[in-house]
Amino acid sequence: MAASKAVEVEVTGRRLRLSNLDKVLYPEAGFTKAEVLDYYARIAPVMVPHLAGRALTFKRYPDGVDGPSFFEKRCPGHRPDWVPTAIGPSSGKPGGGTKGDTVPYCVIEETAALVWAANLAALELHAPMACASDLETPRAVVFDLDPGPPAALRECAVVGLAIRDVLAELGLEVLAKASGSKGLQLYVPLNTPATHEEASQFALAIGQLLERAHPDLVLTAMKRELRPGKIFVDWSQNSRHKTTIAPYSLRARPRPTVSTPVSWDEVAEAAEGGRELRFEAPDVVARVEEVGDLFAPLLTLRQVLPEAVAG
8 A cells, every 4th residue: 555645734833744644553443643643732732841851762663553663762863953852861871971872862842843753653752750951860759560460450559559648658749640551650759859869769668668568469579470460669760761651642552542640539449440540542632621731740849758768
């Protein structure tokens, strides 16, 4: 089948050439590239603030979610000159030294840039915890809750609520989002000085505290053979070089699910088995129109990590 003709459009004052709009990128749902582009254009007002200033890693699916994919850290040389770049977390090392080549990552600062990335079939956008202007200072702590079958999202919700309660005792507010895949992710906004090591050790300490309280459900060890039936609290996502799926990013699942911020009431419903924290692109656009950006505090809330966590 011949490729569809490219079209030129204007997005927030920028001219973009979009191609293969009728290509189906999510075969199970019949979700086309045009629909992917439309989703990102519509969600941009709440998504771009969570991307701005970050050195982003693209995960591209040129032939759709059933085809080959690849991670792209180095921003393509053919990018428009209005898409800025920044040195990302795989380059350099703490203290300002260098480690191999410096890699210029794409930085998404506006709607047109997000649509441009989507036109590359960058279905997934992955972001580090730190901004490119200060790669040594994470803006949040992340707890990535990964279920080992037969545990599933319901068990993630149970563990998520337990982590929220522990953090509340420490005076910390935490936000939740469905990963859009199989797990749940919790973010503790910081926006104050901290190191990646401090963030990692804090997440590990909280995870270990829950592991001691619920040894049949919670796991912090990296060994995959220990994960079946448990929720792995992946504290290592706080490492300087790691990235996590960005809020509102599509996921490369059979259907166009989205990494979606959720309320704690919704998490509680999921823990009771009364709700499935699974949202597809059209749902998320309508949802944001109704409730706004539940992750907005992530950008402004200033919190300080406690010096120690009691065992």
